[in-house]
Amino acid sequence: MANGAGRLDLDGRPIKPMTICMIGAGGFIGSHLCEKLMNETPHKVLALDVYNDKIKHLLEPGTSQWAERIQFHRINIKHDSRLEGLVKMADLTINLAAICTPADYNTRPLDTIYSNFIDALPVVKYCSENNKRLIHFSTCEVYGKTIGSFLPKDHPLRQDPDFYVLKEDTSPCIFGSIEKQRWSYACAKQLIERLVYAEGAENGLEFTIVRPFNWIGPRMDFIPGIDGPSEGVPRVLACFSNNLLRREPLKLVDGGESQRTFIYIKDAIEAVLLMIENPERANGHIFNVGNPNNEVTVRQLAEMMTQVYSKVSGETAIESPTIDVSSKEFYGEGYDDSDKRIPDMTIINRQLGWNPKTSLWDLLESTLTYQHRTYAEAVKKATSKPVAS
Ligand SMILES: NC(=O)c1ccc[n+]([C@@H]2O[C@H](COP(=O)([O-])OP(=O)(O)OC[C@H]3O[C@@H](n4cnc5c(N)ncnc54)[C@H](O)[C@@H]3O)[C@@H](O)[C@H]2O)c1
Numbered sequence: 001m002a003n004g005a006g007r008l009d010l011d012g013r014p015i016k017p018m019t020i021c022m023i024g025a026g027g028f029i030g031s032h033l034c035e036k037l038m039n040e041t042p043h044k045v046l047a048l049d050v051y052n053d054k055i056k057h058l059l060e061p062g063t064s065q066w067a068e069r070i071q072f073h074r075i076n077i078k079h080d081s082r083l084e085g086l087v088k089m090a091d092l093t094i095n096l097a098a099i100c101t102p103a104d105y106n107t108r109p110l111d112t113i114y115s116n117f118i119d120a121l122p123v124v125k126y127c128s129e130n131n132k133r134l135i136h137f138s139t140c141e142v143y144g145k146t147i148g149s150f151l152p153k154d155h156p157l158r159q160d161p162d163f164y165v166l167k168e169d170t171s172p173c174i175f176g177s178i179e180k181q182r183w184s185y186a187c188a189k190q191l192i193e194r195l196v197y198a199e200g201a202e203n204g205l206e207f208t209i210v211r212p213f214n215w216i217g218p219r220m221d222f223i224p225g226i227d228g229p230s231e232g233v234p235r236v237l238a239c240f241s242n243n244l245l246r247r248e249p250l251k252l253v254d255g256g257e258s259q260r261t262f263i264y265i266k267d268a269i270e271a272v273l274l275m276i277e278n279p280e281r282a283n284g285h286i287f288n289v290g291n292p293n294n295e296v297t298v299r300q301l302a303e304m305m306t307q308v309y310s311k312v313s314g315e316t317a318i319e320s321p322t323i324d325v326s327s328k329e330f331y332g333e334g335y336d337d338s339d340k341r342i343p344d345m346t347i348i349n350r351q352l353g354w355n356p357k358t359s360l361w362d363l364l365e366s367t368l369t370y371q372h373r374t375y376a377e378a379v380k381k382a383t384s385k386p387v388a389s
């Protein structure tokens with residue numbers, strides 16, 4: 001439905017148009033959520049971010065069907081007095097703003113902690129004081145390592161789901177020691193979750209907490225040297241895309257043994273829309289949002305991306321498509337890793353009836369088609385430039 005007229009919630013009630021204050025709207029998830037809200041609902045978005053490149057197509061004056069429903073505010077929430085006013089103007093605030101690339105956690109731990117905890121504090125406070133609903137984006141990283149990872153490698157209980165499936169209401173949060181600064185992000189996210197939860201318990205804040213499990217798709221992060229810094233290290237999808245575009249081997253950190261479940265951004269956004277439009281079912285809950293059927297090791301991901309990229313680009317793969325690299329060399333001192341991430345889906349299934357749909361192969365095919373179409377020419381140009389002597 002183009003403008004969303006006549007939309008009903010999961011209990012058959014008409015959904016009233018709302019105004020949403022979306023902080024971090026210019027990022028990967030924000031850009032897809034804005035697109036979804038513009039295309040399929042009548043809701044208005046106050047889009048706050050430091051950047052807007054990823055939502056430019058929604059902001060152009062020519063796209064008049066949206067111009068009245070999306071308004072960009074270039075705001076750094078660290079220091080901008082307009083924030084409270086914008087939260088007050090909205091029915092719902094969604095906070096996506098964060099430093100959330102692992103390369104930063106151990107190299108910029110202070111920025112990481114400030115961004116994920118301190119900077120989020122006023123948002124929680126303004127929502128609580130003004131009786132506004134909040135959807136806060138946390139992370140699957142709050143689970144840290146699995147219980148099973150502490151058992152010997154060949155222990156049979158490692159195969160028991162009780163030792164690895166991550167459940168919102170029962171799994172512990174297991175981080176490494178303090179000098180493993182990788183966990184600065186997860187720890188800051190955990191504390192802000194606890195604060196949001198406490199505001200709900202003590203002051204009646206209406207909240208939902210989202211724990212995304214490796215959402216991937218078009219517009220994720222940047223390609224170093226093309227639309228981001230040459231020395232920058234984005235998340236794995238963009239690292240591997242960059243290697244494939246440049247016909248370089250994909251770098252496997254510490255053997256690429258860690259396991260992840262990847263979900264297509266468009267499936268995940270469906271879940272967020274259900275949360276937005278079904279407050280009575282979503283308030284007071286923490287939701288895992290992932291795809292337990294799409295589990296691979298990072299090595300398997302590299303192999304699959306190599307195959308898919310050959311298919312969509314028409315180029316044969318290079319002779320040695322992967323190379324091993326230590327985490328110290330790749331990320332620096334203090335890196336550590338989550339061993340395995342399988343989301344339990346009971347709560348989101350029960351509350352919102354949501355399930356992911358897209359297989360890993362299919363989501364990589366559409367994503368790498370986008371990467372190839374968007375970046376191949378620019379990478380070719382950049383790599384053919386003579387190097388200054
Ligand atoms: N993508 C995933 O798979 C994933 C997984 C786990 C958690 N998350 C969480 O979801 C949220 C969004 O992630 P994303 O993948 O879209 O990341 P992203 O980096 O693409 O988006 C974050 C956006 O927040 C903005 N931002 C950061 N600090 C800001 C500030 N001080 N003021 C204004 N804007 C600011 C950035 O400019 C960026 O556009 C984050 O909170 C992240 O921790 C994402």
Ligand SMILES: O=c1ccn([C@@H]2O[C@H](COP(=O)(O)OP(=O)(O)O[C@H]3OC[C@](O)(CO)[C@H]3O)[C@@H](O)[C@H]2O)c(=O)[nH]1
Pocket residue numbers: 100101102139140141185212213214234235236237239240250251252253254256258260298337338
């Ligand atoms: O070139 C590379 C890049 C990464 N790896 C390894 O891949 C695994 C996944 O890495 P990445 O996608 O960068 O991030 P994580 O899954 O570890 O963490 C994210 O999860 C959710 C979120 O909160 C936000 O997106 C973030 O913290 C990892 O094992 C890397 O070592 C590689 O081998 N080669």
